[in-house]
Amino acid sequence: MTQPQTKYRSRCSIARTLDVLGDKWTLLVVRDLMWHGKHTFQELQASEEHIAANLLSERLKRLMALGLVAREAYQDRPVRYRYALTEEGRSLEALLLQIMGWGHAHLGGGLYDPQTGRTVAEAD
């Protein structure tokens, strides 16, 4: 549970969620961390949607500030980081599944099965 109301547009939970996750990139980063084993900056950047480096950098900072993502250095000299979802970040899985289900049914996108790691229904 994060802090005060002043940082949000309203007290509506949907508006608040959109305040922090409502853009075209944030949830794709979460998707990659959640399911696709992408944990370094360059792995995240290499996803097929091609997020710009400055946006990835900014989104990771926001997700860390929200406590949804944490990073740890996996190497010094030079320091290199590994990003991972926190437990709170993993709580977004149901939301991601819901979004995926809707997009599959209504926009013809693929349907990924986190159990098997496979896309079980092809996209148009």
Add this chain to the structure above:
Amino acid sequence: MTQPQTKYRSRCSIARTLDVLGDKWTLLVVRDLMWHGKHTFQELQASEEHIAANLLSERLKRLMALGLVAREAYQDRPVRYRYALTEEGRSLEALLLQIMGWGHAHLGGGLYDPQTGRTVAEAD
């Protein structure tokens, strides 16, 4: 099922859904149409988040183009419209509930109960 009329960034259902709904306003319009009995342009514009008229106009056009919202004239001279979700638009309810649930649990927003039309848990 909407056809590949639009071109999407990728075949990922999440990316596609974000392509069409991934911004700070679209789902608030859907929320108001779904649950709050707001059906005219001015009713939608009067919500507490205060969407700008140009954005509301553009979002309604997009939602209509997607087949999620339809409008009918409820008056001629001058023509005035009533906007409503289509059946496909109503399919977004589960997604809205999921987003609301997450926002309530993690950002402290209110929790609305569509059954009773009441907010059952207050926001911070």
Add this chain to the structure above:
DNA sequence: GCGACTCACTTTCAAAATTAAAGTGACTAT
């Protein structure tokens, strides 16, 4: 008839966000 008002927008324009590209700094490999 005249002015004030309503509704559903559209236009305007500055500010903010996104995009693509190039640049930086610390290193490693040849």
Add this chain to the structure above:
DNA sequence: ATAGTCACTTTAATTTTGAAAGTGAGTCGC
């Protein structure tokens, strides 16, 4: 020494947004 990797940051052009004002068709009060 030169080239390459990684994790970013910076820069500059383009796009989107946000706030305000404007428009057009009509109604209402006097």
